[in-house]
Amino acid sequence: MRVLIGLVFVILLIFFLANQSIENQKKVLKPSELLMFEKKNLVRVLGNVRNMRIANSGNDSFFFEFELTDDVASIKTVFSGYKPELLQEGIKAIVDGDWHSGTLYAASVLTQCPSKYEPKKIN
Amino acid sequence: MIAKIGWAFLFASFCSFILGFILQFFKAKFIDDKNIITTAFFLCLSAYLTLVLSFVLDKFYVYAVYQYSEVDLDLIYKIAASWSGMHGSLLLWTTVLVLFIYLGVKNFELKKLDSIFIYFSAIFLTGLSLFLVNPFQYVTVSGSVPADGLGLNPLLHNGFMLAHPIFTYLGLNSSVYLVLKNSSERQANKIDNLEAFGWICLTVGIFLGGIWAYLELGWGGYWAWDPVENSSFIPWLSYTAYLHLFKYKAGEKYRKFLAYLTHFFAIFGTFLTRTGFVQSVHTFSNSEMGWYLKFYVFFALILTFYNFLTAIRKQEKTQNRFELLMSLQTLTFVFYALSILWGVLYGPLADLLFGEQVILGIPFFDAISLPYWGILLSIMPFGFLYRSSGETRGTLVSVIASFIIAIKAYWSFDSISSIDAIFIAIFCFNTICYTLKLFRSKTSDQVLLLLVHFFVILTGVGIFFSYNKKIEINLRLERDNPKELFNHIIVFKGIEVEKNRIFEEVKAKILIDNKLVKPASRYYFKKNQVTAEIGLVTEIKKDIYISLVEIAEDGETVAVKVYFNPWVILVWLGITGLLVSYTLYRIHGYFRL
DSSP states (O other), X not given: OHHHHHHHHHHHHHHHHHHHHHHHEEEEEOXXXXXXXXXXXXXXXXXXXXXXXXXXXXXXXXXXXEEEEOSSOEEEEEEOSOOOTTOOTTOEEEEEEEEETTEEEEEEEEEEOHHHHSXXXXX | OHHHHHHHHHHHHHHHHHXXXXXXXXXXOSSOHHHHHHHHHHHHHHHHHHHHHHHHTTOTTBHHHHHHOOTTSOHHHHXXXXXXXXXXXXXXXXXXXXXXXXXXXXXXXXXXXXXXXXHHHHHHHHHIIIIISOTTOBOOBTTBOOSSOOOOOGGGXXXXXXXXXXXXXXXXXXXXXXXXXXXXXXXXXXXXXXXHHHHXXXXXXXXXXXXXXXXXXXXXXXXXXXXXXXXXXXXXXXHHHHXXXXXXXXXXXXXXXXXXXXXXXXXXXXXXXXXXXXXXXXXXXXXXXXXXXHHHHHHHHHHHHHHHHHHXXXXXXXXXXXXXXXXXXXXXXXXXXXXXXXXXXXXXXXXXXXXXXXXXXXXXXXXXXXXXXXXXXXXXXXXXXXXXXXXXXXXXXXXXHHHHHHHHHHHHOTTOOHHHHHHHHHHHHHHHHHHHHHHHOOSHHHHHHHHHHHHHHHHHHHHHHHHXXXXXXXXXXXXXXXXXXXXXXXXXXXXXXXXXXXXXXXXXXXXXXXXXXXXXXXXXXXXXEEEEEOEEEEOSSEEXXXXXXXXXXXXXEEEEEEEEEETHHHHHHHHHHHHHHHHHHHHHHHHHO
């Protein structure tokens, strides 16, 4: 009986994990690949940051706007969350968000800056 | 010279472990294991202290010193710089691991297979530091000895970050002591002080990391389910499960398995951190070390699996409801740890098996955490209630009272969702149960254990509400022009500039209800890097957290991000209380014995 309960517990768990994984998985794309879709939710896009600016959205509020590029194509990205300290022109960024109407609405932006953490190459 | 001395110490330590391994393998016992390991440990420790000394003395021809230190650093940061990069931190990791091997071997006799694994671990890690990521490499720049180093990562200029790695390494590597203890024939049936110390260190390490992220990174949170955060949280879960195994008889047979599992998780965390196996904001190197570490991790995995099979083969009938409850709790901890591991590995596995570029982000970890914490927190008070008989009335009263409070809260406040109401019921259930039990407690031990669990609940309340009810607002502020935000008056009063030899800081003076905060932007000269320093007003019900985004050229306007984080103080109080009460519980037990 106990083995049976254990088995049911494990099966339920696997089902739960599989369900959550499918529901929450994000496709990792490049900007040029994302352009092939008209609309796509829950995506992760890797690219270089270009033309970054702070834009007003009225009521004393603001958001960030920049282009994310993979040298083949670039996409407009807007973001109102916390700007990582290293987010600046030319940096490689990982953007999670939803893509529609030709704009990537970022929910989070991470920067990858190997030079910050990796040792400098020495001859 | 100092580099050669350091390397020689490490090499001697490596050779001692090889000698021990050979003697163990061929059962040649003319030198005692304990003597070999003691020698190897002190040699390894000497190597690390030599590295620290080269940081203190500014020996920039030593690779690690050149990469991560500079002349103008304060002494304390020079010492901290020794573990700030890949090379020094791996040597520290190895030294701490060898320390726990030394402590374990001092107390316990080992079985052959386990001792081969232990020797292998030590040889492998000292070998990595010697031949692959050697911090003592000799450096010249354009043919001459560098006069200064490249400097410490600006984000590490923080007191919490000084202690965080030390505690985390102590906690993670103490898992090898669990393996040693459970490999021995002569193991006590109680949690010993070193096991408790390891768990306390790991908890302190994670806690300090959270505070550092909150105060230094400026994004208004303390936990982001980053793979590196997960790699310390996963072993914490299995370590916690391991400690609970001592509380019930049926748990005995799983101890060795959970000891190995915790150690495997600790090694695996290092593998994730050091090799760039998964995308992380923390990942600080993609080195060729990955291949070697994979082999080591695989070896640990096989031994863990072997111990799992051995454990489940031992048949034992559990009739008692307390034992069943504790078994369910252990299972929940282990499955929770495995589920997080699944989330971390999902991307690399999908890539490997199907060529699909996918990942699981924060929503996945949030979604799976709710039911696990729901189960763990719900069964926690039953553990106390079922330990003694005749508590049915108390249980019934607690459950009914909790549900009444939760339903009342759900109907009274629009902002409370059904999930919130369930957790309110769980929190109330725990609090009522512990209060009832507290009045019936006869010994200080019982009171302290109740307090430990009460603080777990307090932390849970803090995490639940600060995580779910956070509000963030982007705001532009003009000088001397007050803005009202959720009944708080916010005024920008101008900027202030401060400069020292390491960085220049531009601060925005902001009054929040007449309390002055100075969120700032700091520019580090040597690293050519800007970091944000936050402004924080802590109230009991919430934190008002401000990070500076931009200052207009004329200095008359600033753009800031304002976070209202409810009940964060409960997280800090809860974890501090948990650590203090558990430490007191251990000290009390020690003196009583």
